[in-house]
Amino acid sequence: MNLQSYIPDTLIFLGAAILVVTLVKRVLKSPFLGYLLAGLLIGPFGLNIIKEVSQTRHLAEFGVVFLLFTIGLELSWERLVSLRRYVFGLGASQVFITSTVIALIVNFGFNLPLEASIIIGAGLSLSSTAVVVQILSERGDLACRYGRVSFSILLFQDLAVVLFLVLVNLLAHEEGEISTRQLLIALGVSVIKGIVVLVAIGFLGRVLLRPVYRFVATTKNSELFVAMTLLLILFTGYATNYAGLSMELGAFLAGLLLAETEYRHQVESDIHPFRGLLLGLFFMSMGMGIDVRLLWDNLLVISGLLMSLLFGKFLIVFLLSKFFKLWWSTSLRIGLLLSAGGEFAFVLFSPSAASNLFPPNVVPILYLIVAISMALTPLLGYLGKLLSNFVSPFEPKNNAITIQEETRDLTSHVVIVGFGRIGNIIARLLNDQMIPFVAIDMNMARVSEGRKLNLPVFFGDARRAEIFHAIGVGRAKAVVLTLDQPGTVSRAVMTLKRNFPKIPIFVRAHDNEHAEKLKKAGAVVVVPEMLEPSLQLGSQILLLTGIAKDQVNKSVETLRNKISEQAPSLPVEIKDDLKLL
Incomplete structure (x- = not known):
C-alpha cells in the first residue's frame, strides 16, 4: 500500500480530533474524553468513516508505552517517601480489595473463567489518572488533603498497572484454562525472570545512562537528545518484551532510571508531544471499539452494571479512607472522585481480547461501562464537593x-x-x-x-x-x-x-x-x-x-x-x- 492511501484516514483522524476534542474540552475539561468520542464518531459503530481499526491500534499502543515512561519519569524517590503512607497503605489496599471483590463477583456471579475474572477485576479497580489529575490541577486542589490522598492512590494504581500488564502477558501465553496453583507458579516464575531482567537493565542504566546523556548533551543538538530518549524507550521496551514481559514495563523502567538524573525535565519536555499525540490516538482507537447500539439494546443491564461499579468502588475507597482516619468530608470527595473507571482498563482489556481471554460479547460491554464512567468523573467530583461542604460544618472546629x-x-x-x-x-x-x-x-x-x-x-x-x-x-x-x-x-x-x-x-x-x-x-x-x-x-x-x-x-x-x-x-x-x- 503506497503512502497516498494513508492520507485520507490521517486527515479524518486529525480533523475529528481537532473538532471534537475542542468542543468536548469546553464542557468536560478533559481532552482524553474528547478523543474517545472522536473515535466513536468516525469508527465502525459510529459514522463508519474508518472501517479498519486493527492497524490504528498497533500504532496507538505506543501511546501507552510513552504514558508509562512519563509515569516512571515523574516518580521521584522523594515523592514516594513523602506520600508513602497513602501510596503503599491506602493505595495498595484499594487496588487489592477492589480487584479481588470484582474478580470474585465476575467469576462466581457471571460464571466467567478465572483468568478473565482476574483481568476484569484488575482493570476496573483502576481510576483515570489523566482525568482526575487534570480536575485536581484545574481546581487547584492538589495541595489540599483530599487532593494529596487521591493523587497517592492514583500513584499506586499506576505502579500496579506494570504488574497487571505482566499478568496479562502471562495469561495470554497460557493455553486453555489454568488453575489457581498453576497461575501462581507461572506468575512467580515470571516475576523472578522479570526481576533478573530489571536488575540487569537497571545496572546498565545506572552505569551508562548519565555518561551517554552527558555526551549527547555536549553536542548541543536537540534532535540528537530527542533521538537518544526515543532509543532508550524503545530499547528497554524491546528488551523486556523479548524476555517475555511487556514493552510498557520496559518503558516504565526507562522513566525510573531517568527520574533521578539532571536530564529529567528536559526529557519530559521533549517527549511530551509524542506522548500526547500517540495517547490521543490510543483513546481514539479505543473509542472506535465502543458499540453505542449495545447501550440502547441493553440499557437496563449496562446501567445497572455501571451504577454497581460506581457505588462499589466509592464504598470501598470511602471505608478505607475512614479506616486511615480521614475525615468524612475528605473521604466522601476521594471516594466519589475515584469511583469511575480509567484509561488503563482499555490497556488491559485490549490485549486480553486479542488473546481470546474474554468471551467475545464481554469486551464491548466493558468498554462502554469504562467510557461512560470516565465521562461522569467531573460530575462525580462536583458531587463530592457538594457533599463535603454539607458535612464539613459538623466536623470538629478546634x-x-x-x-x-x-x-x-x-x-x-x-x-x-x-x-x-x-x-x-x-x-x-x-x-x-x-x-x-x-x-x-x-x-x-x-x-x-x-x-x-x-x-x-x-x-x-x-x-x-x-x-x-x-x-x-x-x-x-x-x-x-x-x-x-x-x-x-x-x-x-x-x-x-x-x-x-x-x-x-x-x-x-x-x-x-x-x-x-x-x-x-x-x-x-x-x-x-x-x-x-x-x-x-x-x-x-x-x-x-x-x-x-x-x-x-x-x-x-x-x-x-x-x-x-x-x-x-x-x-x-x-x-x-x-x-x-
Missing part, C-alpha cells in the same frame, strides 16, 4: 485538632507563614509543581479565602512554637516567612531556630538593616520586598525541593505572565511592581 489532622501525613513539605500577596504567589508556584505545602496566617479573612479554595491554610500565631509543631515543621523541607510585621518575623525566626535548628528559613525583609538582623537570627535566604523578588523567593523554594532550574524558570515565567494578564483587577502596589518589570 483549630489545633484540625491542623494536626490535616497535616500529619505531610513530609518534605514547605511551610508558608503569612498568606498575603507574596505567600499566595509562593503557594501557587508550589501547587503548580505538586509540592505539598501548608500555610498559616493571623488574618482570618485570608485564612477563610484560602479555605474556600480548598487550600491547606490555617489560623495560627507564628510566634508560638506549638503551632510549628502542629503543622509538622520538624518534617518539613523549608519554612518561608512572608509576614509584613518586622517584629513578628524576627521573633518567628528565633522561635524556629530554637526549636528546629536544621530547618532552612527563607524570609523577605523590609530593608537592609532588617535583613542583617534576620541573617544573624538564623535565616538562610533573605530577599527584599516587591513582586519580582517574591517570585525569586518562590523559585528558591522550588530549587530547594529538587526541581530543575529550567523547570523552575518556566513555572515562574508562566505565573508572571498570568499575573500580568490579571493586572487590571490587582491592587495598586502589584500594578506598580509590574510596570517596573
Whole structure:
C-alpha cells in the first residue's frame, strides 16, 4: 500500500480530533474524553468513516508505552517517601480489595473463567489518572488533603498497572484454562525472570545512562537528545518484551532510571508531544471499539452494571479512607472522585481480547461501562464537593485538632507563614509543581479565602512554637516567612531556630538593616520586598525541593505572565511592581 492511501484516514483522524476534542474540552475539561468520542464518531459503530481499526491500534499502543515512561519519569524517590503512607497503605489496599471483590463477583456471579475474572477485576479497580489529575490541577486542589490522598492512590494504581500488564502477558501465553496453583507458579516464575531482567537493565542504566546523556548533551543538538530518549524507550521496551514481559514495563523502567538524573525535565519536555499525540490516538482507537447500539439494546443491564461499579468502588475507597482516619468530608470527595473507571482498563482489556481471554460479547460491554464512567468523573467530583461542604460544618472546629489532622501525613513539605500577596504567589508556584505545602496566617479573612479554595491554610500565631509543631515543621523541607510585621518575623525566626535548628528559613525583609538582623537570627535566604523578588523567593523554594532550574524558570515565567494578564483587577502596589518589570 503506497503512502497516498494513508492520507485520507490521517486527515479524518486529525480533523475529528481537532473538532471534537475542542468542543468536548469546553464542557468536560478533559481532552482524553474528547478523543474517545472522536473515535466513536468516525469508527465502525459510529459514522463508519474508518472501517479498519486493527492497524490504528498497533500504532496507538505506543501511546501507552510513552504514558508509562512519563509515569516512571515523574516518580521521584522523594515523592514516594513523602506520600508513602497513602501510596503503599491506602493505595495498595484499594487496588487489592477492589480487584479481588470484582474478580470474585465476575467469576462466581457471571460464571466467567478465572483468568478473565482476574483481568476484569484488575482493570476496573483502576481510576483515570489523566482525568482526575487534570480536575485536581484545574481546581487547584492538589495541595489540599483530599487532593494529596487521591493523587497517592492514583500513584499506586499506576505502579500496579506494570504488574497487571505482566499478568496479562502471562495469561495470554497460557493455553486453555489454568488453575489457581498453576497461575501462581507461572506468575512467580515470571516475576523472578522479570526481576533478573530489571536488575540487569537497571545496572546498565545506572552505569551508562548519565555518561551517554552527558555526551549527547555536549553536542548541543536537540534532535540528537530527542533521538537518544526515543532509543532508550524503545530499547528497554524491546528488551523486556523479548524476555517475555511487556514493552510498557520496559518503558516504565526507562522513566525510573531517568527520574533521578539532571536530564529529567528536559526529557519530559521533549517527549511530551509524542506522548500526547500517540495517547490521543490510543483513546481514539479505543473509542472506535465502543458499540453505542449495545447501550440502547441493553440499557437496563449496562446501567445497572455501571451504577454497581460506581457505588462499589466509592464504598470501598470511602471505608478505607475512614479506616486511615480521614475525615468524612475528605473521604466522601476521594471516594466519589475515584469511583469511575480509567484509561488503563482499555490497556488491559485490549490485549486480553486479542488473546481470546474474554468471551467475545464481554469486551464491548466493558468498554462502554469504562467510557461512560470516565465521562461522569467531573460530575462525580462536583458531587463530592457538594457533599463535603454539607458535612464539613459538623466536623470538629478546634483549630489545633484540625491542623494536626490535616497535616500529619505531610513530609518534605514547605511551610508558608503569612498568606498575603507574596505567600499566595509562593503557594501557587508550589501547587503548580505538586509540592505539598501548608500555610498559616493571623488574618482570618485570608485564612477563610484560602479555605474556600480548598487550600491547606490555617489560623495560627507564628510566634508560638506549638503551632510549628502542629503543622509538622520538624518534617518539613523549608519554612518561608512572608509576614509584613518586622517584629513578628524576627521573633518567628528565633522561635524556629530554637526549636528546629536544621530547618532552612527563607524570609523577605523590609530593608537592609532588617535583613542583617534576620541573617544573624538564623535565616538562610533573605530577599527584599516587591513582586519580582517574591517570585525569586518562590523559585528558591522550588530549587530547594529538587526541581530543575529550567523547570523552575518556566513555572515562574508562566505565573508572571498570568499575573500580568490579571493586572487590571490587582491592587495598586502589584500594578506598580509590574510596570517596573
